Amino acid sequence: MVTVLALGAALAYGVADFLGGAVARRSSALRALLWCVPTGLVLVLIATLIVGGSPTPASLAWGFGAGAAGGLGLIAFYRALARGPMSVVAPVSALAAAVLPIAVGTIRGERLEPGVVAGVLLCLVAIVLVSMEEGTEAEDTSAPRGPLDNGPLMAGVSGVCFGIFFVFLREAGDGGGLWPLVAARTGNLVVVLAALLVLTRLRGLSAGPPVSGRLMIALALLSGALDAGANALYFIASQHGMLSLAAVLTSLYPAITVLLARIAYAERLRVVQRVGLAVAVAGVALVTVG
DSSP states (O other), X not given: OHHHHHHHHHHXXXXXXXXXXXXXXXXXXXXXXXXXXXXXXXXXXHHHHHHOOOOOHHHHHHHHHHHHHHHHHHHHHHHHHHHSOHHHHHHHHHHHHHHHHHHHHHHTTXXXXXXXXXXXXXXXXXXXXXXXXXXXXXXXXXXXXXXXXXXXXXXXXXXXXXXXXXXXXXXXXXXXXXXHHHHHHHHHHHHHHHHHHIIIIISOOOXXXXXXXXXXXXXXXXXXXXXXXXXXXXXXXXXXXXXXXXXXXXXXTHHHHHHHHXXXXXXXXXXXXXXXXXXXXXXXXXXXXX
């Protein structure tokens, strides 16, 4: 069950990130998130009211903390997607996101079966292989870019934030139904609004062109809905299985993003990346059998 839920979360995250990145490329990360995050919050709130449950202050606090970290991660991730190839940015972020929960789970005494351990290691290797890009000519240093314009760096920052999100959401527990997810989406929204305020009011900068056109708005809304669904799938998976296993399987979402980018943007899929996808399949198979 955990494997199915975590892989479902990976699928939903992969599609959501692809769609959100497409919107960010036409607008900006913050503008895209102003559509995606509220959409996810509304859907999660509706689902929570249907499911029921009584939240506790601790679960809400962990959920909000997870959402704040996730919000920072989303801003960094969407900015990275707008600055670099999706087939590179997504895997770098996912690798960083997977390592932290694995470390936390190991420290806490999680012990996986040998076959599952082998599968997890293969999944990590797959993330690295898929992230490899072809060597390019030396960068033009005549116009250096700041850290916020460095795609790989922002991808790494987003991965650390996502790793914190995975750990904190696991700590929220499942005793209060889906209320921790509502708190998490609220944390997302607070961070996005704060970033918008800092950018436009305190620094006097533009938030970028608004999201316009029916297609772009529809993609943004769909991205928010899928991201919220992925949150729910991961949350349930992490409560019914080991943190390290749920996180590493969920972190396979770059495979989906890479394939979609290959189709939509004709981003070249190198041999090593194809090998990485095959290794990911083998890793998932070992985890499932184990």
